[in-house]
Amino acid sequence: MSRIAYFGPQGTFTEQAALGLVRVGKDELVPVETVPAALDGVRVGDFDGACVPVENSVEGAVNATMDALTDGPPLVAVAEAVLPIRFSVLVRPGTRIADIHTVASFPHALVQVRKWLAEHVPAASPIATTSTAAAAVAVAAGEFDAAVTAPVAATHYPLAALATDVADVADAATRFLLLRRPGELPTPTGADRTSLVAITADRTGALAELLVELAERGINLTRIESRPTKGRLGEYRFFFDVDGHIAEARLGDAMAALRRRCTSVRFLGSYPKADGLATTPAPGTTDADFGAANDWVAQVRAGRGA
């Protein structure tokens, strides 16, 4: 039984995401209070993996994840999950909507169901809790009347769903990664994503040059974020997500270029995309194209002409 940590407590969106990433009967899920604690637990061998939010998490912690991934020994992502942000409103069995005077949840979650609350329980007082799951605990304990939670919370507590699929904005989503200690990479599927973080010097155009390295190899950038580094003034870290797997030639070639040009590059994993949409390499950028070009250079260098 391998042990997979997740940013807890039990009943959060991160647990919900983790459930979709683990192997039934082989992985045991363990809630951990903070993202850094989950990741450090993997680093020291307490866990075999950790599921953490990386983008637009309703329960925050995304910056914490980014920081925790770039500091300390390397970890690599082996899978991703994307969850639509749809809340359940949980109550103790028998509670009617007219009985609801207090609604508890993590503050960001309360903001995201504001319209629903205004419409259905306009008089209820919002109550902040440290997570959506903590709200469920408190409601089960009789402290408050209703909890706005991830759907999975209903499976942990003796509560009933008064409403499901609650969301003011229809298509918001949160993205999670399953991280492990470095080891054999996931097999390329043709629909993969690669994540990395690079530090460049504070020079005008430095980022443009990196993106040109990607573009010239036909590599599609799906996400970019900059954050100042902690140590040095005017230095930035860039988080990149790109389509493709580092086992592919164009990715490996681009990564080597970034490695040469950057102060540092950290590989954060190549893994199947949650959406399963295949990547079609641009003309001239398939593995065969790279192989042929390298063979050609080898032939020229060997003096056989070309």
Add this chain to the structure above:
Amino acid sequence: MSRIAYFGPQGTFTEQAALGLVRVGKDELVPVETVPAALDGVRVGDFDGACVPVENSVEGAVNATMDALTDGPPLVAVAEAVLPIRFSVLVRPGTRIADIHTVASFPHALVQVRKWLAEHVPAASPIATTSTAAAAVAVAAGEFDAAVTAPVAATHYPLAALATDVADVADAATRFLLLRRPGELPTPTGADRTSLVAITADRTGALAELLVELAERGINLTRIESRPTKGRLGEYRFFFDVDGHIAEARLGDAMAALRRRCTSVRFLGSYPKADGLATTPAPGTTDADFGAANDWVAQVRAGRGA
């Protein structure tokens, strides 16, 4: 008296930032519960401006700010503030450290003072509140023993600072903008920043081309973030912060290029940088250089040779 909204309640870091941006005796600060409400209040004329967090806010809401700035009628930033993230630990007067059994704050704030708590009040229970200021309110009301807050909270409540400048990470900071309805732009100071958000089509290399437009004009990019747009799959919005003022020729020229190449561009303001560090244009990119080049083209077009 002009009315400036800020992401409240009273006593948060946003109020602290707002205090540094308003004119004493001329601007009245009004706490507003959410970022969208603050910005919409400016749009409809209820307020003359709004101070909101835009980067790394300890109390979240940054994504809310970004979304609220790109939807609805345009607003423009006229000033920025950067606050170091340093907390105060507030207690009712007379409370000794040994008396502290509960510590309340916004969840993200509790995470950021974890080490301090472990060292000084290891046995205290953390309590989540909807904001750092709400913790102060609760402590003043006798509900909990200590509140982790922005320094400014001490001025609003009958509480004493048990500790100040508390922060696990020494150099974390949060950035805020003062936004107004479009109007006369702030005068260029030579140390300005321009913010904008652009939507590009989902084409490999599209972002690289935009950054090359900036780099070719010697424009330094200080921040970039991508977020998927709500409406269309595979479309991204990019938030850019660059050094310089749109009144400057190289900025205006670059903005026009972005405008031509993007599905849409929204100008979010040109305003003095909080750090006051002057921008030195690269050779060939001063206003005089642009003026001379345009004069030269005009001369050629007029048939006077060159």
Add this chain to the structure above:
Amino acid sequence: MSRIAYFGPQGTFTEQAALGLVRVGKDELVPVETVPAALDGVRVGDFDGACVPVENSVEGAVNATMDALTDGPPLVAVAEAVLPIRFSVLVRPGTRIADIHTVASFPHALVQVRKWLAEHVPAASPIATTSTAAAAVAVAAGEFDAAVTAPVAATHYPLAALATDVADVADAATRFLLLRRPGELPTPTGADRTSLVAITADRTGALAELLVELAERGINLTRIESRPTKGRLGEYRFFFDVDGHIAEARLGDAMAALRRRCTSVRFLGSYPKADGLATTPAPGTTDADFGAANDWVAQVRAGRGA
């Protein structure tokens, strides 16, 4: 009657090209012995224009043209002509092929009809003359038996064409420009070419940056040549031909950018292309697109939001 110089003597390919560029009954063609002399004659007002070869001329002088255009007061091209390289073989009337023992021409022309000579007059001796026309003069004078010339030579001398359309390579062509002192530019036709010469510093990537300026504005480069400058070691001049007219916004914008980035830029003219093929601006690069983008920036600068 305006006077148009051409790189002579009478009967050369340049005269042939000039005939296609001048206005019948209004322009008088005057042969001039060298390209620099023709261009300097325009500069000092002895001529109103000059027709000279600029690319792949069978009678050479192309480098001389490039040098003469970049030194001295500016001249601008107002028209171009492209001639297929097809020779006539001229003889005195009555000469039969069996009578031909000597074939005279400019050396480069003799090289280009080598196969024809080998097949038809394999025993004839090649004789070098200072131009193809000089060969016709010599044949008319009875010095040699046959001359390899431009077709137009047949109109000047009492000679008969033994063969026409003679060329070892089917599709070779020579390009000529009609140059004038700066003045009103030719009206844009939608099928124009712009020529310029730029000097850049000897820095890795300098040329790439210039070409990116063109590419980012969708400007098609149809010819590029580099030559070391005379004065300074390691400095290069680049001759560019691009599709479009400097009166067009994308061209003017690009020229201004080049002007800012280069040590010097000389405009060599915007003129209708000989092939008449219209240029279709890339999306986002029409005059209307540039106009809209500039209006947008003006609106933003004026504080009207956008």
Add this chain to the structure above:
Amino acid sequence: MSRIAYFGPQGTFTEQAALGLVRVGKDELVPVETVPAALDGVRVGDFDGACVPVENSVEGAVNATMDALTDGPPLVAVAEAVLPIRFSVLVRPGTRIADIHTVASFPHALVQVRKWLAEHVPAASPIATTSTAAAAVAVAAGEFDAAVTAPVAATHYPLAALATDVADVADAATRFLLLRRPGELPTPTGADRTSLVAITADRTGALAELLVELAERGINLTRIESRPTKGRLGEYRFFFDVDGHIAEARLGDAMAALRRRCTSVRFLGSYPKADGLATTPAPGTTDADFGAANDWVAQVRAGRGA
């Protein structure tokens, strides 16, 4: 004894260049009438090498060289020579300057000594010959009074130098290459040049993208020329000379990129530069940098983290 062809006849600048490139006592120089004949002779094994002009040749043939290099089986350059264009004026012994009534030479050479002739023998008639050496032959035979030639011509004919180092323009130069059938490449010296010719599709920006591939690897482009290809309308061949040897990592990497992106690439050789000026790789582009980056990618791919 190996046999090296050169673009003759004996006594031309090309022979002069060839003398500087061959091994005394080991290579025999053989004049060949045309550049294509010299190169084809190497291809079929009649010669072991050929010395031909490639840039700014006073006796023309440069375009012929470029065409002959790109058509037919590949040849590669193994050495280059750069000759200042300085002429000798040769006469039969005893001829005084006052005796000179005719001056013979290749037409381009006559143009380049125009000022000298105007000053010293203003009344002499210029006479065109098929090469500068042919003029020496004719003067030796008593046909004309003086020949304008390469300095080496004086060693072949019973003529005396009336003047040497004659040149209207002080610093003109001609460049020559020694070409061989493909075989072991010259050993890298640190001061090498690589020549290649690439065909790109007729797409706006295609050339810019190739130059960016070079620039991103810190490769200095020292010469570029475009010529339309013979076969297809709107297709261009680009001749590139760059600093560096294909045995170097950055060159090999760039060549592979060009190979992937172009319709075709032909390698024309890596050889020591005539000027012997060492190339200093830009930061991040040494062989060690490329090796480290490739090792890093290999390590990541092997699952060992990074």
